[in-house]
Amino acid sequence: MAPTALPTANPVSLSATTATIRTSQSSCLHNIAFLKNDGSNFTTWKFRISRVLIQCGLWKIVSGQEQQP
Numbered sequence: 001m002a003p004t005a006l007p008t009a010n011p012v013s014l015s016a017t018t019a020t021i022r023t024s025q026s027s028c029l030h031n032i033a034f035l036k037n038d039g040s041n042f043t044t045w046k047f048r049i050s051r052v053l054i055q056c057g058l059w060k061i062v063s064g065q066e067q068q069p
Contacts (some may be wrong), residue, residue: 030055 030052035045055069060066 030048032048032052033041033045035042050059053062061068
């Protein structure tokens with residue numbers, strides 16, 4: 001079986017206020033606002049980033065429930 005080629009495009013693009021993340025498992029884009037220095041958007045940022053990590057199947061690794069492969 002031949003190895004699968006890795007994507008050459010950068011999956012993350014940045015603007016002044018958001019990061020756009022393209023997951024390799026889907027063509028869905030996730031616009032996540034950057035965490036502000038004063039933490040004023042932490043609750044929103046935490047919710048959005050956790051949803052992306054769950055959708056990508058990474059939440060258990062990030063939360064420590066599962067070891068990194």
